[in-house]
Amino acid sequence: MKKIPSKKITPMPPKFNMIWLWIAMIVGFFGLQYIFSSEPTKKISYNEFETKMLIPGDVDKLVAYKSNDLVDVEVYIKKDKLEEDKYKEVAPSSNSLSLSPNSGPQYRFTEPSAEILEKKLTASQDSLGQSQARVAVSYEDRSNPWTGWFISFMLPLLIIVVIWIFLMRRMSGGAGGGSGALFNIGKSKATLFDKESQINVTFNDVAGLTEAKQEVMEIVDFLKNPKKYTNLGGKIPKGALLVGSPGTGKTLLAKAVAGEAQVPFFSLSGSDFVEMFVGVGASRVRDLFKQAKDKAPCIIFIDEIDAIGRARGKGNMMGGNDERENTLNQLLVEMDGFGTDSGIIIMAATNRADVLDHALLRPGRFDRQIYVDMPDINERKEIFAVHLKPIKIEAGIDVNFLARQTPGFSGADIANLCNEAALIAARNGHESVIKQDFLDAVDRIIGGLEKKNKIITVEEKQAIAFHEAGHATVSWLLRHAHPLVKVTIVPRGNSLGAAWYLPEERSITTTEQILDEMCSALGGRAAEKIAFGKISTGALSDLEKVTKQAYAMVSMYGLNDKVGNISYYDSRGQESFTKPYSETTARIIDEEASKIIEEQYARALQILNDNRENLDKLANKLLTSEVIFKEDLEQIFGKRPFDAENTELLAEAVPDESYSIENAANPSSAEGSDENK
Structure with missing residues (x-):
């Protein structure tokens, strides 16, 4: 029975609390006060100074300064004398954090005037004679008290302020720039495109997407002529959600709407609302809609809205709202808050509409969901026509041919293909991009970089050749297998060999078609078994593909007689922790999937045995x-x-040089002979 792995639960990290930051700042302030402060001095009398320090010769220097009509004298003890026991109480500790722990002074005493101080010192040192060096007094003017106050109080405070500003700028992503980041954390990060910085993209720059453009063109008409609809009692839609695979042109379509409508366009990403401070995301949502109301009529475009729009309550093991949910709640409130005649339309784009919160998708918020699908062959022609304009191509390049060579390519894939072809042409020294450059670019994008110098033993090369010949033979002889147009044993990318197909563009797949594809995928391993009597690890990608197809037939598409017309597929991913069937049913699913795979493997063996001579020739x-x-x-x-x-x-798709590609929509159709593929 197949064991379903348990999902690892990652504990939620604790939320950041501003109280701890304030505590750290206060502790740091007093710590800096301690660091910048010097060792405390002990007050003594002159007699004690004379008998214990001056006469024994322990005094290094004396510094005197006037304070309140008196003379304060600071006594500095010699460093080697500080090690004696009698100075233990004023000696600096070894673990002191003071910036100048050994600088002193260690003692101080007070005299009425400088004249009296000089007389006392002279009298005390005259009794010593010439056996000891005299200690002189140096006088300092400390009439300005601000210097010491600045060093002891203001300097640590300034350091704390600088650290605070630095942290706030880092945490807020530098919003507002400079010290303004402290006050702009809750401001919206949306980029505004208006008359001064208007977007020049129009619907003419968006190739394909015919149905999607018709939907959004009505939104443009709403903004240009709102009374045309309100006079009839209609309401301007509040939001439009663009849903589709990556690279299909969702963001480009939103830019075209802004360019056609000639209205202010606020553009930002869903992650721009995310912040570590509590309430910042909601504050940015409020500020965004406040700006939008001032600029109405306008468009707000939120790219990758799933960053803040995920269903609430999922993945939150602690049971409380997190910052992302607070941001989503504020967005829902704002979308309900403004009137239908305010002229604000929200457009959003996502690749994961299935994870969005239901409240975000209900009518009255995102009224329209526009699906942006992968382009078909006619739309690919239009996309190629757009991206080929800046490229210098040779005369006679057939756009229809290029469109037929790229089934499953998105608009971004086609743009990358045209650029890669230009790079290959420049590398080969061509004056213009020729047909072969485009074909090489397709192989480079799909199969990876060619590695002709990869070291392969003779036995490995023979195994790869029979493996790929097995794929080619079975697919050629099966009715519903994808037509094969190229086979290679030259290593490319992670694969040691590959077979290129040109599949049909179909919307549904029958049971026979799936079984023929599985049989073709198992043809490589079957050929190894027939030719060498043993199998290798080179069929990893083939086995992965057929295993997924077999389980999909049994548990998802209802194509198995024993399990019946039941689908256990959960499109919303709500059954991630539990399986929706019993242990007995799980055992049946495993058995039926294994039975389907083994039947197709036996079928591939039979086909190859019947055509053994042709297999060896190939x-x-x-x-x-x-x-x-x-x-x-x-x-x-x-x-x-x-x-x-x-x-x-297929007759037109295969080039004159008999060179073609595989299907980009199904990368596993390039059957590899490398276990790491």
């Missing part, structure tokens, strides 16, 4: 040329018996 050709194409397979196997049904696209 593997030997791979060992000789390292790369083979569709035409090579036709010479060995002949025309596919079912090509007449679905080869209309």
Whole structure:
């Protein structure tokens, strides 16, 4: 029975409390006071000074200064004498943190005037004769008390203030810049694009996305002509949520809305609301809507809204609200707070609409959810036309051909492909980008960098050749397998070999199609078993793929007769801790998935045994040329018996040089022979 791993629960870290920061500042202030302070001095009489210090010769120097019509005298004891027991009470401790612990003074006494002090010192030292050096008095003017006060009080305070400003700037991300960060923590970080800094992106710059553009164009019309709808009793929608895979153009579409509407456009990310201080996120939401009301009509665009819009209560093991939930609550309040005729429209984008809070998606908040799908072949043509404009390409490049070569590519993938092709053309010294540069760019993006110098033994190379020949043979002879157009045993990326396919663009998949794909994926391991009588670890990616497909057939799509028309798939991820079926059902699912895989493996073995001679020919050709194409397979196997049904696209997609690609939407269709793939 398959063991379902338990999800590791990470404890929530404690919230940051400002009280601890204030306590740390107060402790630091007194600590600095102690550090900057010198060792305390002991007050004595002149007689004690004369008998215990001056006559024994322990005095290093005397410093006198006038204080309140009297003369204060500071006594500095010689450093070597401070080690004696009689000076133990004023000697500096070894662990003292004072900046100048040995500088003294250690004692002090007071005299009525400087004249009296000089007379007493002269009389005391005359009795010593010439056996001991005389100690002179140096006089200092300490009439300005501000110097000592500044050093002892203001300097530590200034250091504390500087540290506070530095911490606040770091914690607030430098909002407002300079010392203004202290007061701008709760301000919105949204970037405003208005007439002075207007966005020049329009719908003409957004290729494809026909249905999505129709939805958002109505929002633009709302902003330009609101009375057209309000006169009929209609209400301007409050929000539109763009949902789609990464790279499909959600942010670009929002910019086009702002460019077409010619209204102020506030742009920010969901993570801009996140802050470690309590209440800062909610404060920024309030400030954002306050600015938006002043600029209405306008658009607020929040990219990656799932950073603050995740469903409340999930993942919070302590049972209380965290800062992210407070921010979401404030956003919900603000979206309900402004009137429908205020002219403020919120647009948001996310890749994870399934994790968003239900209150955020209800009518009255995000009234419209616009799904931005992967572009189809016609939309890819339009996207290529946009991205090829700045590139110098050779005459005769067929955009239709490029669109057919890139099934499953998003708009960002196509932009990257065009740029990569230009780089490859420059590397090869071409004056313009040719067709082969685009094909090489596709291989580079999908398969990785080619590694012709990778060290591979003869036995490994033979195993890789038969593995890839097995994939090619089975896929060529199965009705619903993706048409194979290229096989290589040249290492590329993490793979030691790969098979390229050009699949159909279909929306649904039948049971027969899944089984044929699984059989084709297992053809590599089956070929190794037939050719060498043993198998290797090179089929890791194939096994991962077929295992997922088998379990999906049984537990998700209801394609298994024994389990029946039941799906245990949880689209909202609410069953992450418990499985929605019993132990008996789990055992049945495991058995049926294993049965499907073993049946397709046996089927692949049978197909390869029936075509053993052609399998050997194909593997030997791979060992000789390292790369083979569709035409090579036709010479060995002949025309596919079912090509007449679905080869209309394939006939045009294969280039004149018989060089093509695999499906980017299903990266596992490039069957690798490396266990790490």
